[in-house]
Every structure is written in structure tokens, then in C-alpha cells.
Amino acid sequence: MKEHIVTTYDEDLNSLKSNLTKMGLNVEKQIYNAVDLTKIINISKAKEVINNDKEIDALEKKIRGFATITLSKRQPLADDLRQIIISLKISSILERIGDHASNVAGRILSVKKAPDKYITDSIHQLGILVLKNFSTALSAYDQESKKIAQSVPTEDITINSVYETCFREHLHLMMEDRDIIGFCTQMLFIAKELERIGDLSKVISKEVIYNLQGTLK
């Protein structure tokens, strides 16, 4: 990558990228913890996830402010302009993903404890796939790799079908045993949150491709 004549311009763009990567890693940790909660319910950990969401919101505001200043100061064009535009978009997507992770923790708080009769771990497995695909999207951004980015939407198709399977499985569970209907309903909401994170990871990968090739195809 060629450097700008004005070195502070490079510093601005690098700082924007490192802040966004930092935000991404924070969100990744939030998803990791949220997915963990779907296996082992832990009230204090759930509270921690909800609390950490504030940090992510603050990072989004910081990136937005920084991107706005860079736009006005540098009046960027071509790839530089795209890099700033995707920083704005991705930071807002990350913020939403953070909300979904926090929502998972919120559901966990309301169920408190899993019934003994509930033995499936399919939603946890769904969460692992979602976390992995999010990490892939984040690496694609960090490494500016079109190849890595292109693998994300493909994997999301698998995630969607796993989500469908979870849904049907839980319907059966509820039909078989009405005692766990309440819990299963909450778990289905959690599955939906995870599935949304999958969709949003796909949007991130599309932004990365847009940045690299310059068109929204």
C-alpha cells in the first residue's frame, strides 16, 4: 500500500482502522460470552455482557466523530473515501450486533435456570457457527481480503439452515412437554438473535468487498 504524502493522513486512517478493529474484538468477546451463556447459564456473566454493551456504544460514537473529522479535514476520494464510509457503516453494524449479544444475555437473565428436561445443545451449536462466521468477517476487514470476505455469505446459508432446524426441534420439544414451553420460547428468541448476528456478519463482509473493489455488486 502506497503512503500518503501527508503522513498525518495515514495516521488518521490507521487510527480509524485500529479503533474499528478494537470495537470488532470487543463485539467478538460479547458474542463469545453470549454463546457461552446458551450452554451454561450464569447470571453474573449475563449481567456483565449487558453492562459491557455501553463500551461498544461509546466506541461507535468515537469512530463516528473521528470519521466525520477526517472527512472534513482530508476531503478523501476513491479508496480513502470508501475506507471511511465503510468504517461508519461497519461501526454501526457492530453496534447492532452488540445489542443482539446483549439481548441474548437479557433472555438468559429472564429464564434464570434451564429445566432438567431440556437436554439439547443445538442453539449453542448455532451460536458457535455464528461466532466463527463473525470472526471471519472481522478478519476479512482487518486483512482487507476479498477471498475471506466471500466465504462469509456461503457460511451464512449453513447458519440459516441450522437455525431452521433449531426452530423445528424446539417446536417438537414444546409439543412433547408443555412444562418447558416457557423456556423453549426464550431459547427460540435467543436463536433468532444469533441468526441476526449471522446476517449482519454477512453485511460486514459485503462492505469489505465494496471497499476493495469499489462497487456494490
Next chain:
Amino acid sequence: MAEKIKISTKKVNVFYGDKKALENINLEIPEKKVTSLIGPSGCGKSTFIRCLNRMNDTIDICRIEGKIIIDNEDIYSKEIDPVLLRAKVGMVFQKPNPFPKSIFENVAYGPRIHGLAKSDDELDELVTQSLVKAGLFQEIKDRIHEPGTSLSGGQQQRLCIARTIAISPQIILMDEPCSALDPIATAVIEELIDELAKNFTIVIVTHSMQQAARVSQQTAFFHMGNLIEVGLTDQIFSTPSQKKTQDYITGKIG
């Protein structure tokens, strides 16, 4: 582009003595659109724009090869009268250069020598209309007989534009018309360029990428005497196809 082509250059080479300033320039400029020429200092964009109304004729060591066609006529052919050509292809320069005469006389000068007005009334009307089109009339209507040099820089530049359009050219060449102006005066000129493009073909040399992006529909990037890339302005500034263009517009070491 589907538009009518107003100016077309074919294999144009320009030399200053032994030094080649432009090499094999093939460029089509659409009618009633704004085309901007960008590139680093010394890349040949000013040389190029000056070829379009034969301003380079006055430089002894300057030699031009190839063809420059305006409305199906080669402007370097023997039958072309450079004075008439320059009436058809007007020019506005970097620094406003009003004549040391009144505002009125500045604008009236061209129509007079080209005999464009039959009577004084007609000349008055022509001067007024030119000043109106250049967006200057409202500001100076009460002091039209004061010296042109008494105006502010931005007003002087608009006076020069009024002077250019008074002789009803078809093409207006602008060589960095805003580089000596403040942002407000620049905005006024840019607004004027938009308006003028309805009736004139405009070619503008600018060092401001943002200005090129704002005012023009087509952009050509010159580098070391070569035309590197030409395309729709929106495309050049968002997704240039050439690495050299990308590096230049984003300010990277080339």
C-alpha cells in the same frame, strides 16, 4: 458518451523546442458539458487547454502535431483565422485580468471589435446581458462606469467571464479560474459554471480535486505529458481504473 462531441483531438503532440510537452493526446470533449483537466504541475494540462484556441501560436518554439477538430474543422488548418477562432473559443485565466478600463468598456470591447452590436442601445443591452449571465450585474449595476480593477478578485473574475461570453463563444476554456479566489467567490464561480454549461461547452483546468468533482461531468487526468485516464467524473473520483490516477487524487507518493 452519447452526447455530441464538440472538440476532438487526434494524436496531438506538442513540443517546446526539443522537449515534448504532450504525447499522443486523443480526447473527446462533449458539447454543453463541463470537462475538467487534472494532473500535477507540469503535466501538460495548461499546454493542452491553450492548444484549443491556439494560444500557443504566440510561443515561437512551440510546435504542434496531430489534429484538433472543433465542429468538424481542424483548427490548425490554414483556412482558420485564429482571431475568429478565439472569438468562438473564449478563455478565462488563473488571475483575473480586466483591462484598465471601466466595467462597461471591459465587456463592450469584444463586441465592438467583432462588430456584434449595430447601435449603442444594442451594445448596452449586450453588455448588461453578459453581466447578468456572469452573475455580476446586480452587484455592480450602479457603478458600471467605474474601473474594472476596482472590483474584488471574485468580481473581477466574473467580469472576465462576462467579457468572454459577450462575444457569444461556443466554448469557454478556464485555466484555474478560482485559484486566486476565496471559498465564497469560488462557490459563486462554480455556481456560474453550472449555469453556463447549459449554453456553452466548458473545459476547466483545476488543481482542486473537489472542484473538479463538483463542477464537471467528464474528467481527464494528465501525467507527464500523457493522458492517463478519461471518464465520467463520478467514476474517476470514486473508482479510477488507473493506479496513477488513484494515487494522484488520493495524494499518495507517485
